[in-house]
Amino acid sequence: MSRPVCLRRVGCFPESNYFKPRGIPLSMLEEIILTVDEFEAIRLSDFAGFYQEQAAKRMNISRQTFGRIIESAHKKVAEALVKGKALKIEGGVIEMAETRKFRCSDCNHTWDIPYGTGRPADCPSCKGKNIHRTDEDKGYAKVSIRQRRCGCQRTQK
Numbered sequence: 727m728s729r730p731v732c733l734r735r736v737g738c739f740p741e742s743n744y745f746k747p748r749g750i751p752l753s754m755l756e757e758i759i760l761t762v763d764e765f766e767a768i769r770l771s772d773f774a775g776f777y778q779e780q781a782a783k784r785m786n787i788s789r790q791t792f793g794r795i796i797e798s799a800h801k802k803v804a805e806a807l808v809k810g811k812a813l814k815i816e817g818g819v820i821e822m823a824e825t826r827k828f829r830c831s832d833c834n835h836t837w838d839i840p841y842g843t844g845r846p847a848d849c850p851s852c853k854g855k856n857i858h859r860t861d862e863d864k865g866y867a868k869v870s871i872r873q874r875r876c877g878c879q880r881t882q883k
């Protein structure tokens with residue numbers, strides 16, 4: 727019997743991963759951690775307007791699992807808004823499976839960096855600023871993520 731492994735596909739990384747109420751010092755703030763799959767659920771369902779069924783398919787998870795993720799995500803966002811807490815989006819229990827490729831136009835050096843680490847400022851080889859993505863699917867990064875507290879059964883390889 728093989729059941730699907732619990733991979734949650736994320737279509738794009740959040741542009742900003744930290745939101746805080748204005749005028750309150752960071753040290754005084756309580757932080758809420760929104761996981762990247764929760765962010766993705768909000769993006770697909772609330773922002774892009776997908777039905778839960780479709781959104782679940784896109785994330786490669788069951789409709790029930792999606793339901794749990796989006797419910798948890800809504801609660802966290804609501805708590806941040808109502809209680810004036812900071813919202814931090816980060817992996818935590820997820821695992822990035824892919825990398826982005828960059829190329830330097832000055833020295834032709836190419837290198838990979840993991841998703842979620844931000845765009846490099848310069849070429850690691852010559853420190854030139856003339857760098858760009860080499861991936862064909864710019865702007866739509868497929869990231870496979872694995873989450874521990876998922877209810878799915880893991881299949882053994």
Ligand SMILES: [Zn+2]
Pocket residue numbers: 830831832833834835849850851852853854
């Ligand atoms: Zn270079």
